[in-house]
Amino acid sequence: xxxxxxxxxxxxxxxxxxxxxxxxxxxxxxxxxxxxxxxxxxxxxxxxxxxxxxxxxxxxxxxxxxxxxxxxxxxxxxxxxxxxxxxxxxxxxxxxxxxxxxxxxxxxxxxxxxxxxxxxxxxxxxxxxxxxxxxxxxxxxxxxxxxxxxxxxxxxxxxxxxxxxxxxxxxxxxxxxxxxxxxxxxxxxxxxxxxxxxxxxxxxxxxxxxxxxxxxxxxxxxxxxxxxxxxxxxxxxxxxxxxxxxxxxxxxxxxxxxxxxxxxxxxxxxxxxxxxxxxxxxxxxxxxxxxxxxxxxxxxxxxxxxxxxxxxxxxxxxxxxxxxxxxxxxxxxxxxxxxxxxxxxxxxxxxxxxxxxxxxxxxxxxxxxxxxxxxxxxxxxxxxxxxxxxxxxxxxxxxxxxxxxxxxxxxxxxxxxxxxxxxxx
Ligand code: HAM
Numbered sequence: 276x277x278x279x280x281x282x283x284x285x286x287x288x289x290x291x292x293x294x295x296x297x298x299x300x301x302x303x304x305x306x307x308x309x310x311x312x313x314x315x316x317x318x319x320x321x322x323x324x325x326x327x328x329x330x331x332x333x334x335x336x337x338x339x340x341x342x343x344x345x346x347x348x349x350x351x352x353x354x355x356x357x358x359x360x361x362x363x364x365x366x367x368x369x370x371x372x373x374x375x376x377x378x379x380x381x382x383x384x385x386x387x388x389x390x391x392x393x394x395x396x397x398x399x400x401x402x403x404x405x406x407x408x409x410x411x412x413x414x415x416x417x418x419x420x421x422x423x424x425x426x427x428x429x430x431x432x433x434x435x436x437x438x439x440x441x442x443x444x445x446x447x448x449x450x451x452x453x454x455x456x457x458x459x460x461x462x463x464x465x466x467x468x469x470x471x472x473x474x475x476x477x478x479x480x481x482x483x484x485x486x487x488x489x490x491x492x493x494x495x496x497x498x499x500x501x502x503x504x505x506x507x508x509x510x511x512x513x514x515x516x517x518x519x520x521x522x523x524x525x526x527x528x529x530x531x532x533x534x535x536x537x538x539x540x541x542x543x544x545x546x547x548x549x550x551x552x553x554x555x556x557x558x559x560x561x562x563x564x565x566x567x568x569x570x571x572x573x574x575x576x577x578x579x580x581x582x583x584x585x586x587x588x589x590x591x592x593x594x595x596x597x598x599x600x601x602x603x604x605x606x607x608x609x610x611x612x613x614x615x616x617x618x619x620x621x622x623x624x625x626x627x628x629x630x631x632x633x634x635x636x637x638x639x640x641x642x643x644x645x646x647x648x649x650x651x652x653x654x655x656x657x658x659x660x661x662x663x664x665x666x667x668x669x670x671x672x673x674x675x676x677x678x679x680x681x682x683x684x685x686x687x688x689x690x691x692x693x694x695x696x697x698x699x700x
Contacts, residue, residue, distance in 0.1 A: 281383070281391025291592045293394070296423075296571050297376050300396040303419045304374040307411070309398055312373045314355035316380075320345040326354045326551060330459065330521045334381040336391070348380035352397045353524065353548065353566065354555070360401045360564070361556035369402030369562075388540035388573045399566030401552070406495065408565060409528045409547065410502030416532060416543055416567050417503075417511045420574075424584035427510045429577065430542060434530040435518040436493050437546070443486075447479060455523050461487070462519035491516040495528065524548040528565065534577050542577060543569035597647030599688050601666075602629035603639045605655030613654040616661075616676060623680070625688065650684050 278284055285293060301311070320337045327350070337347035349355060352375055360371060375397045383389050398415055400408045413432060420430055440461060444454055460467075460475035464487060473480045496514040503509045512530075520529045529546035533539070545567025553561040578584040600620060604613050613629060620627045628646055630639055636653075643651045643666060653662040657673055664671040665684055674682055 279391070281385040283390065283392070288592075291596055292575060292588065293571065294595065295588055295591050296574065297394075299422050300374075300376055300419060300569070303415065303422045304396070304398055306418070307372070307398075307415045309372045309374040309415075311375060312359070313375050313377055314349070314352065314359060316349050316378065317346050318349055318355060320347040322354045322358065323347055323350060326357070326524055326555065327351065327522055329455070329523075331381070334383050336380045336382050349377075350379055350381045351522070352377065352379070352395065352568065353399070353522070353551070356397070356399055356401075356566070357548070357551045357555045357564070360562060361552050361560040364401070364560060364562060370408065371399070371401040373401070374398045388576060390572055394571040395568040397566060397568045399564060401564040402562045404549065404563040406498050406528075407502065410499055412545070412565055412567060413499065413512065413530060414503060414506055414508055416530075416545070416569065417508050419569060420532070420542070423574070423578055424587035425577065425581060426583070428535060429581050429584070430511070430532055430534055432512045432530050432532050433515040433518045434496055434499065434512050434528065435514065435516055436495050436527060437519065437525050437529055438495075438527055439491055439493055439516060440519060443482070444479075447482075449479070457483075458519050459521060461517070462521050465517055487517055490514075499528070520544060520546055524551040524554075526550055530567070532569070534573075534580075539573050539576055542573045543567055593647070597649070598626040598628050599649050600625050600627045600685075601639070601643030601646060601648040601651045602627060603636060603643065603651050603653040603655075604630060604633070605636050605639075605653050606658075607633055609654040609658055612658065612676070616652070616654070616679065620679075620685075625685070649688055652679070 283289070304311075320335065323335060324332050331350050334350060335347045336350075337345065340346050356373070356375075364371070376394065377397075378392055378394050380392050382391060385391065396419065398412065400412055413434070417432060437458070440458060441454065444457060449457065457476065457479060460472055461483060464472045473484070476483050491514070493514055500509050500512060503512060518529055518531050520531070525546040526549045527547035530544065531541045532543040533541055545565070547563070547565040549563040552564055578588055602613050602617055604610050617627050617629055628642075628648070630642070634642075640651060648666055650666055651664045653664065655662070659676055660673045661676045661679070662671055662673050663679075663682055663684055679685060
């Protein structure tokens with residue numbers, strides 16, 4: 276049996292990659308002072324029908340639950356964030372700087388870079404209307420990608436401003452009810468046949484296509500670039516009127532991140548949604564907000580295609596997968612003593628493995644090497660002494676088993692996460 280189309284099995288190597296991506300996402304978000312939160316994976320379908328726009332609603336994994344409720348697996352986090360922010364905002368100092376890592380589901384046609392489930396890092400700032408927040412958010416997005424070893428030669432953040440287009444629609448006296456469809460047509464213009472775009476734009480086709488051809492200018496963008504320039508990040512962004520974003524709730528700055536070669540789908544996307552929290556709370560809470568989400572699928576592809584980033588990831592995974600200590604049981608009658616020691620070492624936070632069943636000593640050393648162990652501790656004839664072997668140098672020393680905690684080799688290995696939960700019991 277195969278998994279459903281667009282769903283992935285995560286074998287150990289895939290899990291290692293995923294862990295590495297999540298750890299980097301989390302670490303950089305924390306560097307920026309963002310704190311982690313999450314919401315439910317199943318939400319009322321209504322939440323998306325009202326707020327995300329038609330494109331996402333067409334892609335919902337939705338069904339009627341046993342209580343006759345219309346529900347959907349979350350296709351994105353922003354409507355949930357708006358609901359949660361409106362409900363709990365009084366309990367937190369503004370601006371909220373929140374990030375989240377989770378799985379999302381969209382019933383899309385499976386293709387390169389697009390699956391029916393994917394993971395996203397979401398970073399959002401709620402309660403700050405100044406452009407300083409836009410700069411901070413774009414800088415965070417850039418720094419997350421830089422942390423994977425990607426550079427300005429590998430990706431570009433294309434920034435625009437929805438107001439650039441909504442000002443035009445207002446000037447042309449287009450009724451607000453038609454805006455979503457027109458913005459959507461502009462958003463899709465790069466990927467849809469020209470005839471279809473012209474048809475969708477109707478009377479606006481000529482002026483819009485002229486702007487798309489010539490490009491545009493934005494004062495807001497210049498200010499944003501100044502903020503990024505101060506951090507040395509200006510070379511990662513460009514103004515691009517073609518970026519509109521498919522989601523309905525954006526109000527101001529919008530941006531999408533692409534690989535420089537232009538071969539892949541978007542790596543990340545986001546923008547300002549200053550009215551969403553107000554709309555979702557029926558005007559009870561009004562807070563400006565902005566955020567972005569980065570998916571794991573396209574990011575994984577770009578890392579694989581970029582030698583510097585690929586090597587960085589391979590090294591990180593190799594280091595994360597290694598065990599610290601392999602216990603070699605050279606004499607079976609020492610097994611209970613070895614188990615007692617294994618328990619103590621694991622309680623101290625070391626990663627320890629050993630043979631579950633009797634095995635030849637040579638075979639055990641082979642396993643130790645395969646698992647990437649830093650050292651082996653041999654329980655055999657010398658008891659109560661054990662022999663500690665540095666597997667990198669081959670150097671071996673006998674020590675009293677009770678003095679193992681003070682052994683310099685083990686001390687050098689000491690792990691920061693060594694407070695064991697069992698000591699809390
Ligand atoms: P989005 O552009 O729909 O934005 O998705 C963000 C990223 O998620 C995309 O750039 C892409 O990397 C990844 N992604 C989306 N759909 C798929 C898929 N079917 N397969 C693989 N990857 C996918 C949002 O979701 C907004 N809620 C972002 C946001 C946060 N805006 C404000 N705060």
